[in-house]
Amino acid sequence: MRAAVGKARRRPRPGRIALGAISALIFAFLILPLVVVFPLSVSSAPYLEFPPPGLSWRWYENYFGDPVWIDATLRSLKIATSAMLLSLLVGTPLAFSLVRGRYPGRALLDRLAAAPMIVPAIIFSVAVYGLFAKLKLIGAWYGIALAHTVLALPFVVIVIGAGLRGFDEALEAAALGLGASRWQAVKRVTLPQIRPSLVSAALLAFVTSFDELVVAMFLAGSEMTLPKKMFDNIRMEIDPTIAAVSVLQIALIALAVLIAQRFGRGALEVK
Amino acid sequence: MSASSVAALPLLPKIAALRVRRERALAALGLPALLLLALIFAFPVLRLLGLSLEGGSLEWYGKALGEGLYLEVFWITFRIAALVTLLALLLGYPLAYFLATTTRFWTTLGFIFVILPLWTSVLVRTYAWMVLLGRNGVVNRILLELGLAREPLPLLYNELGVVIGMVHVLIPYMVLPIYSALKRLDPSLAQAAEGLGAPASRIFLRIVLPLTLDGVFAGAILVFVLSLGFFITPALLGGGRVIMIAVLIEQQVRETLDWSFAGALSAVLLAATIAIYGLAQRARRHGAEPPP
Amino acid sequence: MTRDDASTGLALAGIRKAFGPVKALDGVDLSVEPGELLTILGPSGSGKTTLLKVVAGFEFPEAGSVRLGGEDLTLAPPAKRDMGMVFQNYALFPHMTARENIAFPLEMRRLQRREIEGRVQEAFELVDLAGLETRLPRQLSGGQQQRVALARAIVFNPRLLLLDEPFGALDRKLREAMQLEVRRLQKRLAVTTLFITHDQEEALVLSDRIAVMNCGRIEQVARPREIYERPANAFVADFVGESNLLFGTVAGVREGLLELALADGLKLLAAGEVPQGARVGALVRPEHVSLANGSASANSFEGEVLETVYTGTSQKYRVRLANGTALLARVPAAAALASPATGERVSLAIAPALVHLFRDG
Numbered sequence: 001m002r003a004a005v006g007k008a009r010r011r012p013r014p015g016r017i018a019l020g021a022i023s024a025l026i027f028a029f030l031i032l033p034l035v036v037v038f039p040l041s042v043s044s045a046p047y048l049e050f051p052p053p054g055l056s057w058r059w060y061e062n063y064f065g066d067p068v069w070i071d072a073t074l075r076s077l078k079i080a081t082s083a084m085l086l087s088l089l090v091g092t093p094l095a096f097s098l099v100r101g102r103y104p105g106r107a108l109l110d111r112l113a114a115a116p117m118i119v120p121a122i123i124f125s126v127a128v129y130g131l132f133a134k135l136k137l138i139g140a141w142y143g144i145a146l147a148h149t150v151l152a153l154p155f156v157v158i159v160i161g162a163g164l165r166g167f168d169e170a171l172e173a174a175a176l177g178l179g180a181s182r183w184q185a186v187k188r189v190t191l192p193q194i195r196p197s198l199v200s201a202a203l204l205a206f207v208t209s210f211d212e213l214v215v216a217m218f219l220a221g222s223e224m225t226l227p228k229k230m231f232d233n234i235r236m237e238i239d240p241t242i243a244a245v246s247v248l249q250i251a252l253i254a255l256a257v258l259i260a261q262r263f264g265r266g267a268l269e270v271k
Numbered sequence: 272m273s274a275s276s277v278a279a280l281p282l283l284p285k286i287a288a289l290r291v292r293r294e295r296a297l298a299a300l301g302l303p304a305l306l307l308l309a310l311i312f313a314f315p316v317l318r319l320l321g322l323s324l325e326g327g328s329l330e331w332y333g334k335a336l337g338e339g340l341y342l343e344v345f346w347i348t349f350r351i352a353a354l355v356t357l358l359a360l361l362l363g364y365p366l367a368y369f370l371a372t373t374t375r376f377w378t379t380l381g382f383i384f385v386i387l388p389l390w391t392s393v394l395v396r397t398y399a400w401m402v403l404l405g406r407n408g409v410v411n412r413i414l415l416e417l418g419l420a421r422e423p424l425p426l427l428y429n430e431l432g433v434v435i436g437m438v439h440v441l442i443p444y445m446v447l448p449i450y451s452a453l454k455r456l457d458p459s460l461a462q463a464a465e466g467l468g469a470p471a472s473r474i475f476l477r478i479v480l481p482l483t484l485d486g487v488f489a490g491a492i493l494v495f496v497l498s499l500g501f502f503i504t505p506a507l508l509g510g511g512r513v514i515m516i517a518v519l520i521e522q523q524v525r526e527t528l529d530w531s532f533a534g535a536l537s538a539v540l541l542a543a544t545i546a547i548y549g550l551a552q553r554a555r556r557h558g559a560e561p562p563p
Numbered sequence: 564m565t566r567d568d569a570s571t572g573l574a575l576a577g578i579r580k581a582f583g584p585v586k587a588l589d590g591v592d593l594s595v596e597p598g599e600l601l602t603i604l605g606p607s608g609s610g611k612t613t614l615l616k617v618v619a620g621f622e623f624p625e626a627g628s629v630r631l632g633g634e635d636l637t638l639a640p641p642a643k644r645d646m647g648m649v650f651q652n653y654a655l656f657p658h659m660t661a662r663e664n665i666a667f668p669l670e671m672r673r674l675q676r677r678e679i680e681g682r683v684q685e686a687f688e689l690v691d692l693a694g695l696e697t698r699l700p701r702q703l704s705g706g707q708q709q710r711v712a713l714a715r716a717i718v719f720n721p722r723l724l725l726l727d728e729p730f731g732a733l734d735r736k737l738r739e740a741m742q743l744e745v746r747r748l749q750k751r752l753a754v755t756t757l758f759i760t761h762d763q764e765e766a767l768v769l770s771d772r773i774a775v776m777n778c779g780r781i782e783q784v785a786r787p788r789e790i791y792e793r794p795a796n797a798f799v800a801d802f803v804g805e806s807n808l809l810f811g812t813v814a815g816v817r818e819g820l821l822e823l824a825l826a827d828g829l830k831l832l833a834a835g836e837v838p839q840g841a842r843v844g845a846l847v848r849p850e851h852v853s854l855a856n857g858s859a860s861a862n863s864f865e866g867e868v869l870e871t872v873y874t875g876t877s878q879k880y881r882v883r884l885a886n887g888t889a890l891l892a893r894v895p896a897a898a899a900l901a902s903p904a905t906g907e908r909v910s911l912a913i914a915p916a917l918v919h920l921f922r923d924g
Binding site for chain 2: 013015019020022023026027029030031032033034036037040089090091093094096097098100101102103105106109112113115116118119120121122123124126127128129130131146147149150153207210211213214217218227230231234235242243246249250253254257
Binding site for chain 3: 175
């Protein structure tokens with residue numbers, strides 16, 4: 001544990017070299033799948049062949065040219081954005097309520113808010129499917145958005161709750177003393193201060209919804225979300241279009257994370 | 272509250288009233304969420320579980336827990352979950368150890384390697400494994416190329432593939448709690464042991480490992496429970512041949528349309544999940560108490 | 564920006580507040596005159612911060628009343644109290660510039676943009692921070708942050724200014740400079756001010772009056788000089804300034820002076836009007852204990868120097884008398900030409916008129 005602080009520059013002991021080597025292998029294992037989809041997406045072979053015999057953009061063309069794919073993508077974006085907004089709208093007040101409240105039943109509400117994270121997704125999906133089928137909501141994008149909001153809510157509450165707990169309440173008190181109403185104090189002082197948490201929560205909610213498959217599988221019907229279409233494709237015909245879509249998805253997420261970094265860090269850099 | 276004490280502190284009732292008002296307002300903030308969770312979560316799930324008691328009998332539970340076919344499914348699920356947890360631990364601990372004890376640069380870099388897979392969808396990752404593990408996949412190609420195998424190994428559409436895929440997805444969930452536990456460790460303990468002449472292996476086995484057991488425990492519980500309920504990876508990498516509980520439930524609903532049975536299976540899975548989390552809570556609390 | 568009408572006098576009556584079994588405030592009565600700077604001085608745990616919170620509205624008392632200019636504000640929310648507060652750690656909004664911080668209370672009061680800008684500018688000049696308007700708090704030094712906090716607290720012309728140990732985080736020189744600045748500012752604005760501190764020197768420098776607080780009660784309220792020279796009881800005597808505190812009874816009267824029989828058989832002559840037989844505490848400030856050189860004096864004692872301390876401006880001696888009592892004497896450094904060393908024998912003299920008596924028990 002000598003290197004726990006990482007300051008000393010001495011010749012590494014054999015134990016550390018072994019550890020480094022093993023870790024490198026495991027890191028490779030972790031990153032391997034992500035790396036594989038890139039070359040595959042530009043392969044000219046029509047089936048899964050590795051290494052690819054030649055380069056071609058056809059799978060990307062396939063994707064962009066197919067209205068079904070684009071449709072599914074846009075639907076996923078629409079649903080993910082809605083789920084993100086709704087989970088923030090509902091989750092932020094909930095986080096305040098759970099962190100600052102001391103009313104009877106608060107602990108129960110806390111448990112309930114965490115439940116979607118604990119209950120296996122398959123159970124939730126089947127359950128909602130059963131209910132929505134009766135309500136004729138299958139295929140409705142807002143139904144999926146609602147279900148995704150529920151799935152994202154625990155994460156939103158956890159992240160924003162953590163941000164709230166780290167927030168110096170004296171600042172809010174100062175605002176009150178200066179004449180602000182509680183709402184003004186929260187709006188002008190507290191929320192800007194926990195902006196990194198809000199942005200992280202938004203990103204988490206968006207990604208949770210955008211990548212979500214199990215619920216979408218049941219609720220989408222013929223109006224498919226992107227993951228659903230990908231899943232069907234994988235099961236039915238495996239051609240590298242999936243790889244192209246995967247690459248695009250990775251790129252999108254990376255972009256979203258970068259944007260989040262930008263917005264999240266702006267609040268204050270007291271590091 | 273006696274009359275005399277109220278008289279001595281006349282503002283108490285008013286303060287109490289103010290406090291009640293504030294708590295009411297805070298509670299009200301949670302109302303929209305409560306509504307959403309009740310309608311879209313609690314109600315449907317309870318309804319599903321209720322379906323399992325159709326006709327007021329436990330026959331579906333009898334089928335789920337009694338018939339050999341379905342017991343097999345439970346056994347497979349449990350077995351895979353245990354194996355995945357073990358492997359995730361064996362691979363995850365060294366990783367966490369490395370991250371916790373190396374320089375800032377490597378730690379940041381390493382975390383990217385750990386967090387990035389987490390941010391990509393499970394579907395993409397699972398698909399990538401299909402590419403890697405197929406008969407003409409990357410792994411087999413390399414093995415054949417290097418002469419390590421004479422014919423392609425069956426790595427896909429079987430338990431092996433499922434385990435590999437699941438381990439890959441779940442390692443980050445093992446690494447993070449262990450990393451936290453390692454970071455919480457007081458470095459002076461290991462230094463003291465070193466000063467007393469203990470070899471590195473001893474230090475690890477007798478000091479580091481025992482003191483990070485809570486992180487190991489947390490990670491293991493998390494990975495195990497997540498494995499129990501996994502759907503996407505077993506469904507795709509198992510190719511219909513590896514039936515875990517989640518896959519079975521999906522089949523019952525989509526193909527057999529046997530809702531009551533699906534409800535019973537769900538109830539069993541949920542009960543197992545909650546039971547394990549509950550036991551973990553109890554054990555953690557137990558471990559945190561000082562010996563009498 | 565001045566306000567000198569009677570609507571700014573603060574009156575606290577019978578304030579009680581407990582946290583569980585602990586009585587933080589045990590019946591506090593206090594009044595602050597319009598335009599006055601009153602300091603609440605006390606050790607940690609004395610209840611002074613709780614009292615401030617009650618005045619500001621962040622805590623509610625279980626009994627008693629808070630009145631500002633006659634208006635009952637006891638249970639009013641902080642926003643409605645028209646008080647400016649400077650917190651211990653300034654509580655500046657980190658994501659707002661200095662200007663935005665100072666403008667905040669004005670915006671809350673819905674003033675027009677133009678007027679806000681004017682007042683903010685005025686406030687900047689008042690606290691001597693012109694040129695730093697667009698800086699964020701983290702880009703300002705501790706002293707500058709202090710001034711922004713101060714400006715923010717007065718820009719909206721509050722009826723009462725509250726300062727909660729605002730100088731704790733500053734180094735000594737800065738602290739002293741800020742003390743004088745606050746004093747100057749306060750006088751210029753003539754704003755009624757309540758100042759909380761545990762630093763008795765600070766209290767003596769700043770205040771029009773000082774209220775010494777202990778265990779949730781006010782021990783004494785008086786002008787600084789009186790607090791220092793004529794403390795009401797042992798606590799005040801001990802807390803403010805260094806002291807020689809001796810306890811005993813009035814044994815008799817001799818030549819118009821009281822003869823005190825103190826602990827360990829010490830006898831002291833003091834001026835005062837206390838009936839015979841009463842239990843008293845006698846306070847002698849170290850600067851009133853002089854090193855006599857054998858000449859006869861009403862109170863003279865022989866003793867051995869236990870230790871000497873040099874503080875730059877003075878020389879202090881701890882002397883043990885024959886009966887075991889230890890006295891502290893302080894002599895201006897310039898006057899201590901032939902200063903006795905540890906172990907030497909010295910003679911001490913105390914003028915009876917300089918012995919301050921208070922009733923004990």
